Amino acid sequence: MTRLLRSPLERYVLAVMFTGLASVFLSLHGAASPASTGAGLAVVALLVGGLAIGEFFPTRIWRGDGFRIYTFSGTFTLALVMLGPLWLALLVQISALLVEDLHKRRPPLKVAFNLGQYAVSITAARIAFALLTGQAIGGGSGHLVAGDILPSLVAAAVYFGVNVTLVSIVLALAEDQPVFPAVIGHLREEVVMTTTLLCVAPVVLLCLQFSLLMAPLCVLPILAVRQSARTSATNAVMAMHDGLTGLPNRTLLLHRAGRARDTHRDGEQIALLLLDLDHFKEVNDTLGHHVGDELLRLVARRLELAVRQGDTVSRLGGDEFAVLCPGVSDPAVAEELATRLVEALAEPFPLDQISLHMEASIGIACYPRHADSVEQLVQRADVALYRAKTDRGTMQVYDPKHDFNSVERLALMEQLRSGLHSQIVLHYQPKCRSTDGSVVGVEALVRWEHPERGLLSPAQFLPAAENAGLIVPMTMLILDEALRQVAYWRDDGLDLNVAVNVSARHLTDADFPPQLAALLASYALPGGALTLEVTESSMMSDPKRAAQVLRRIRELDIAVAIDDFGTGYSSLAYLRDLSATEVKIDQSFVQSAQHDPRNLAIVRAAADLGHSLGLQVVAEGVENSETAALMADSGCDLLQGFLILPPVPAVEVAEWCRRPQVWTRSLPAQITRRMAEQ
Numbered sequence: 142m143t144r145l146l147r148s149p150l151e152r153y154v155l156a157v158m159f160t161g162l163a164s165v166f167l168s169l170h171g172a173a174s175p176a177s178t179g180a181g182l183a184v185v186a187l188l189v190g191g192l193a194i195g196e197f198f199p200t201r202i203w204r205g206d207g208f209r210i211y212t213f214s215g216t217f218t219l220a221l222v223m224l225g226p227l228w229l230a231l232l233v234q235i236s237a238l239l240v241e242d243l244h245k246r247r248p249p250l251k252v253a254f255n256l257g258q259y260a261v262s263i264t265a266a267r268i269a270f271a272l273l274t275g276q277a278i279g280g281g282s283g284h285l286v287a288g289d290i291l292p293s294l295v296a297a298a299v300y301f302g303v304n305v306t307l308v309s310i311v312l313a314l315a316e317d318q319p320v321f322p323a324v325i326g327h328l329r330e331e332v333v334m335t336t337t338l339l340c341v342a343p344v345v346l347l348c349l350q351f352s353l354l355m356a357p358l359c360v361l362p363i364l365a366v367r368q369s370a371r372t373s374a375t376n377a378v379m380a381m382h383d384g385l386t387g388l389p390n391r392t393l394l395l396h397r398a399g400r401a402r403d404t405h406r407d408g409e410q411i412a413l414l415l416l417d418l419d420h421f422k423e424v425n426d427t428l429g430h431h432v433g434d435e436l437l438r439l440v441a442r443r444l445e446l447a448v449r450q451g452d453t454v455s456r457l458g459g460d461e462f463a464v465l466c467p468g469v470s471d472p473a474v475a476e477e478l479a480t481r482l483v484e485a486l487a488e489p490f491p492l493d494q495i496s497l498h499m500e501a502s503i504g505i506a507c508y509p510r511h512a513d514s515v516e517q518l519v520q521r522a523d524v525a526l527y528r529a530k531t532d533r534g535t536m537q538v539y540d541p542k543h544d545f546n547s548v549e550r551l552a553l554m555e556q557l558r559s560g561l562h563s564q565i566v567l568h569y570q571p572k573c574r575s576t577d578g579s580v581v582g583v584e585a586l587v588r589w590e591h592p593e594r595g596l597l598s599p600a601q602f603l604p605a606a607e608n609a610g611l612i613v614p615m616t617m618l619i620l621d622e623a624l625r626q627v628a629y630w631r632d633d634g635l636d637l638n639v640a641v642n643v644s645a646r647h648l649t650d651a652d653f654p655p656q657l658a659a660l661l662a663s664y665a666l667p668g669g670a671l672t673l674e675v676t677e678s679s680m681m682s683d684p685k686r687a688a689q690v691l692r693r694i695r696e697l698d699i700a701v702a703i704d705d706f707g708t709g710y711s712s713l714a715y716l717r718d719l720s721a722t723e724v725k726i727d728q729s730f731v732q733s734a735q736h737d738p739r740n741l742a743i744v745r746a747a748a749d750l751g752h753s754l755g756l757q758v759v760a761e762g763v764e765n766s767e768t769a770a771l772m773a774d775s776g777c778d779l780l781q782g783f784l785i786l787p788p789v790p791a792v793e794v795a796e797w798c799r800r801p802q803v804w805t806r807s808l809p810a811q812i813t814r815r816m817a818e819q
């Protein structure tokens with residue numbers, strides 16, 4: 142017993158149970174037999190039957206943010222309470238409960254509570270009814286008269302209030318949450334349905350007294366309430382869940398986040414992890430929507446298995462998921478969880494004849510550490526996710542340093558819109574032949590000279606510009622400026638090609654090739670003066686259309702380079718069909734080739750492949766002479782990188798190009814020898 146009394150929950154359950162036991166004794170005091178109350182035995186039998194059926198066929202109903210089991214026996218219980226004697230109502234209810242609890246093998250503490258709870262509620266209702274009608278508590282009139290209607294409604298209110306309060310307290314204690322808000326919340330949630338059912342009790346009794354043939358009609362209102370509860374549960378489930386994965390949707394996530402905030406304890410954090418799959422769009426576009434859908438379902442299952450009990454995994458839409466983790470001691474714990482999620486996705490996904498690797502970016506924010514409301518929590522996790530995405534495939538905990546939140550981001554885009562013509566500048570980085578170091582062209586790389594923040598790199602504004610629809614006008618400006626610059630250089634005796642990066646939007650725009658032709662004409666430049674750099678992924682959103690647009694661009698003699706080669710999910714057939722002239726092997730392979738033979742093998746294979754398709758091969762991100770030598774040796778035709786020159790303003794790059802190329806001097810002897818031989 143001392144062990145039992147250790148926690149407030151156990152003490153509470155025992156108190157309810159003993160009060161229930163006392164109620165049973167009270168019911169025996171002055172007890173009458175049903176016959177002596179004058180109630181027809183048939184009426185009693187029907188009520189007992191109704192109670193048992195209600196108790197044994199409960200329904201799952203949706204309450205707030207989850208399912209609860211609801212029994213529809215209350216109408217009959219209350220009818221028995223009004224009819225008296227009290228012991229009969231108690232006996233029937235307790236027997237039904239016992240059978241049900243034992244059948245479901247509920248733990249003893251739960252059974253004890255259930256019995257106590259009903260005994261107390263029923264007795265309280267009977268006391269209220271007896272006091273208002275002048276009947277004995279343990280007795281009964283066996284007959285409902287018109288004057289009993291008001292007392293029966295009061296009894297219904299007492300039964301409802303006591304029952305829901307007792308349950309709310311036990312739930313709050315079990316979940317270690319504040320009691321008072323839980324009670325108020327539950328009373329509010331249950332009031333309409335439960336009081337409707339209870340208020341039907343006098344109607345049922347009056348009908349049965351009138352004629353037993355009314356029995357089937359009495360059940361109709363109860364069935365109607367039950368049916369509407371089920372329908373609204375179905376609707377609520379649909380409104381709160383994602384149809385594809387069955388996961389909670391944004392609405393339910395926010396609801397649960399709100400509840401977690403209301404019940405959150407000092408010293409603890411509620412972590413929100415926003416997760417966005419990398420390259421999902423390409424999977425969808427390349428393999429079809431049914432594969433994309435299946436992938437999302439598999440991702441959902443893996444995430445569910447990776448989280449802790451009590452966490453909510455939700456799909457916010459597209460390839461964006463969220464995990465809500467209440468009761469986290471520290472943001473570091475949330476990071477561990479994010480690592481678990483990443484690991485859960487690391488195993489390849491077996492799909493329709495193909496097995497796919499998925500990576501994700503995760504943004505993490507915690508309440509109250511980073512935010513003081515649920516709305517802010519979501520927004521800050523989003524800021525962290527945005528940061529993770531621009532850093533490619535990593536996780537990020539919210540850091541105010543990176544937060545120019547959505548409002549600020551909008552403001553930033555407004556500033557970009559108005560500063561587009563005056564504040565966007567281009568830096569240029571040379572591409573040099575690996576054989577003799579000579580410069581063949583420059584790549585134009587955009588910068589934003591922000592009046593307050595200084596020089597911003599593309600990573601700091603391009604993703605937002607892309608979202609804000611600014612990328613198209615910006616690229617047209619960049620093209621104009623780059624071509625103007627090249628025309629100027631050519632007049633000045635510097636025969637360079639300029640490469641401009643273009644985004645996916647242009648590749649699906651049939652007007653783009655004529656616009657390019659007009660631009661070239663306005664500077665009297667041949668198509669060969671321009672290279673467009675496109676990424677594999679930018680072609681995937683609409684490969685057919687992109688191939689058409691690229692073909693027309695090639696007809697203008699403009700060169701096309703596949704940028705960041707090796708990082709997307711492209712098929713080799715695309716490479717063949719895309720009429721490209723150049724592949725740029727991504728920096729990640731180039732930079733690690735020196736220490737990782739596997740990446741060196743990839744570089745060699747890509748160079749071979751490029752050559753056999755008749756393409757120029759560029760190694761980008763060359764930072765030291767060892768890498769330069771390795772790339773030259775692996776067959777890369779052109780090199781680009783900080784070793785040669787970082788991106789610099791036009792004046793500097795021109796000056797640099799006119800000087801004799803000294804960067805080759807730092808190369809190991811055998812390469813310079815090879816260069817000299819060529």
Ligand code: C2E
Pocket residue numbers: 570585586587598599600603616619641642643644674704705728761762763764781782783784787788
């Ligand atoms: P990218 O097209 O792959 O450009 C190469 C990036 O690598 C540039 O970064 C360049 O500064 C950097 N880089 C060059 N050599 C080295 C090196 O040796 N080591 C390292 N670590 N990095 C090197 P930047 O200028 O920050 O541009 C980043 C990306 O932004 C570009 O990647 C490109 O995708 C995009 N971008 C830049 N300018 C434009 C533009 O005008 N339009 C569009 N649509 N995208 C642009």
Ligand code: CA
Pocket residue numbers: 584642674704
């Ligand atoms: Ca590029």
Ligand code: CA
Pocket residue numbers: 704705725727728761
């Ligand atoms: Ca690149």
